Amino acid sequence: MRFFNHVSLSTPESVELEFTLAGIGNRTLALVLDYSILGALLVVFWILWGMFSLGLLSYLNSGTFNYASAPIWLLAIALLINFFIFAGYFTFFEVFWQGQTPGKRFTKIRVIRDDGRPIGLSQAALRSLLRPIDDFCFIGVFFILFGKQEKRLGDWAAGTLVIQEQRGDRKATLMISESAKQLAIELPKLAALNQLLPDDFAVVRTYLQRRSTMDARARNDLSLNLARQLRTLIGLETIPPNTTADQFLEAVYEAYQQEEGCLRDKG
Amino acid sequence: MALPSDLSTSPQALSVGNVVSAGFRLYGAHAKQYLTIALFGTLWILLPFVAVIAVVLFFAAVQNYYATLGLIIPALIVLFCYAIAKYLANSALIARLAFGELTSQPEALSDARRYIKARQWSFLGAAFLMSLIYTGIALLFYIALAIVIAGLFAGLGGFQFLLNPTPEVLASNGGTVALLVLLGLALLLVFVTFLFWLGARFVSAEVPLAVEPGVTAMQTIGRVWSLTKGSAWRIALILFVTSLVTLPLQLLLQIVVGSVDAIIRAAGFSVGSPTYTALSLLITYVLSFALSIFIVPLWQVIKAVIYYDLRSRREGLGLQLRDRGSQL
Numbered sequence: 001m002r003f004f005n006h007v008s009l010s011t012p013e014s015v016e017l018e019f020t021l022a023g024i025g026n027r028t029l030a031l032v033l034d035y036s037i038l039g040a041l042l043v044v045f046w047i048l049w050g051m052f053s054l055g056l057l058s059y060l061n062s063g064t065f066n067y068a069s070a071p072i073w074l075l076a077i078a079l080l081i082n083f084f085i086f087a088g089y090f091t092f093f094e095v096f097w098q099g100q101t102p103g104k105r106f107t108k109i110r111v112i113r114d115d116g117r118p119i120g121l122s123q124a125a126l127r128s129l130l131r132p133i134d135d136f137c138f139i140g141v142f143f144i145l146f147g148k149q150e151k152r153l154g155d156w157a158a159g160t161l162v163i164q165e166q167r168g169d170r171k172a173t174l175m176i177s178e179s180a181k182q183l184a185i186e187l188p189k190l191a192a193l194n195q196l197l198p199d200d201f202a203v204v205r206t207y208l209q210r211r212s213t214m215d216a217r218a219r220n221d222l223s224l225n226l227a228r229q230l231r232t233l234i235g236l237e238t239i240p241p242n243t244t245a246d247q248f249l250e251a252v253y254e255a256y257q258q259e260e261g262c263l264r265d266k267g
Numbered sequence: 268m269a270l271p272s273d274l275s276t277s278p279q280a281l282s283v284g285n286v287v288s289a290g291f292r293l294y295g296a297h298a299k300q301y302l303t304i305a306l307f308g309t310l311w312i313l314l315p316f317v318a319v320i321a322v323v324l325f326f327a328a329v330q331n332y333y334a335t336l337g338l339i340i341p342a343l344i345v346l347f348c349y350a351i352a353k354y355l356a357n358s359a360l361i362a363r364l365a366f367g368e369l370t371s372q373p374e375a376l377s378d379a380r381r382y383i384k385a386r387q388w389s390f391l392g393a394a395f396l397m398s399l400i401y402t403g404i405a406l407l408f409y410i411a412l413a414i415v416i417a418g419l420f421a422g423l424g425g426f427q428f429l430l431n432p433t434p435e436v437l438a439s440n441g442g443t444v445a446l447l448v449l450l451g452l453a454l455l456l457v458f459v460t461f462l463f464w465l466g467a468r469f470v471s472a473e474v475p476l477a478v479e480p481g482v483t484a485m486q487t488i489g490r491v492w493s494l495t496k497g498s499a500w501r502i503a504l505i506l507f508v509t510s511l512v513t514l515p516l517q518l519l520l521q522i523v524v525g526s527v528d529a530i531i532r533a534a535g536f537s538v539g540s541p542t543y544t545a546l547s548l549l550i551t552y553v554l555s556f557a558l559s560i561f562i563v564p565l566w567q568v569i570k571a572v573i574y575y576d577l578r579s580r581r582e583g584l585g586l587q588l589r590d591r592g593s594q595l
Binding site: 002003004005022023024025026027028029030032107108109138141142145199200203206207210211213214215218219222225226229230233 | 280282283284285286287288289290291292293295369493494497504505507508509511512514515518580581582583586587588589
């Protein structure tokens with residue numbers, strides 16, 4: 001089974017695109033973050049507005065105006081501005097950050113249109129206006145949990161989807177030791193690196209990315225295991241002397257990457 | 268070709284949100300199985316309550332044979348322990364099944380049940396150890412708090428005030444008193460934060476016992492402690508987000524309880540009469556047990572996903588080159 005919902009869209013140019021939907025967890029977390037920021041903004045606004053109102057009233061007090069209805073007007077205007085901050089926060093960010101709010105950016109999710117295009121002002125505004133019903137009446141969560149496309153009311157109305165951003169950390173540079181770089185130069189002559197599939201390479205890369213946060217003993221076992229499996233795969237007789245399992249894995253990673261690079265240059 | 272699970276093909280570490288989403292998705296896909304298990308687990312927990320009520324009713328009606336209590340009470344304690352063990356085992360069963368799905372090695376229910384049943388008492392042992400840890404820590408905190416506050420109080424000359432309490436002295440030391448109260452509150456806040464952190468460190472305490480062969484009640488706690496090292500706040504956030512998502516369900520229950528109350532009142536029972544109290548209590552309890560049938564599988568699945576994610580982060584679970592022996 002798959003652990004996240006997926007959608008595949010065909011664009012007007014009939015290109016098939018596959019997306020992983022954002023999921024209830026990411027959307028809730030994004031909402032918590034956005035509401036925290038929004039709450040802070042509103043608190044600041046009400047404090048400023050309170051100071052402004054007090055100042056205004058004391059100014060009016062000193063004059064000879066009839067201002068009996070001023071407080072109620074001040075309150076009405078404040079409520080209106082409050083509403084615009086609430087609705088504007090989501091609309092503004094979703095339009096100018098191409099479907100992302102600060103919370104969504106943090107959780108790496110994004111709003112797109114049903115056909116895969118970035119959302120515009122009308123979609124963002126619709127989503128934002130229906131938000132109170134979805135969020136405060138807790139209707140959205142049921143729609144997201146039980147709908148195949150995870151659309152809340154605002155998404156249905158605006159014709160939008162919330163998806164996960166494609167991961168961009170693939171190119172993150174890894175620490176490769178000097179001795180491993182040396183070994184990587186000789187490795188293609190010693191072993192059949194072309195036996196490696198992209199999946200195998202991905203496993204080695206994931207190990208190298210993750211090893212610094214791994215438990216020491218588990219890391220030792222795993223690197224030895226991977227090195228042994230790799231050695232058999234690429235038909236290497238013996239691992240060169242004075243090479244640790246980690247260095248060997250780094251060397252294979254480096255050598256494979258260079259080989260790939262060469263192939264790409266020729267092609 | 269069957270669609271591969273997206274967790275096993277790209278063993279990426281899961282983000283906070285994705286742990287929660289995967290948990291809900293997994294729960295949804297196996298809801299019937301998990302709910303049935305949770306139902307039986309909850310029935311086991313209900314059993315000792317029913318037994319106690321039966322015993323009380325019996326003695327209230329007969330008003331005799333009190334000598335048999337010497338036998339009945341130990342029997343009830345044994346029953347209680349057995350029921351708790353059964354409940355914990357059923358919960359662990361859900362976690363084990365969920366973990367099997369996560370590692371793309373789903374297990375038949377009967378096999379999983381056999382595995383769990385053999386370790387039934389270890390789950391009780393682990394839960395007992397955990398409660399000892401929490402109780403010990405709470406005691407330590409209260410002692411420390413008492414020493415700090417009493418020490419400060421004495422240091423600031425509070426005892427003289429106690430010997431000769433006058434409103435004037437209190438008024439002149441108002442700032443100090445307020446400071447002491449604030450300090451106490453701050454310490455309490457620190458302690459609650461610490462408890463959150465501790466809860467996150469021990470979150471999946473029974474899962475290694477349910478999943479890894481040869482782990483004892485003692486070792487399972489040590490396992491989780493070492494796995495969660497450095498991940499406590501991430502786990503706390505996962506738990507927070509999960510409970511937020513379940514909030515609407517809890518609210519729904521509140522509404523149902525409220526309307527049932529109204530119905531009882533409409534049916535002619537007056538508020539404050541014993542029947543009304545008994546009825547509304549009974550219904551509230553039944554509904555909370557019903558809710559727990561729905562909630563327990565969710566937390567068990569979330570725990571399994573957290574455990575799975577920790578293993579893949581800390582131990583590289585699932586990171587292996589595929590065996591291509593058949594092709595060579």
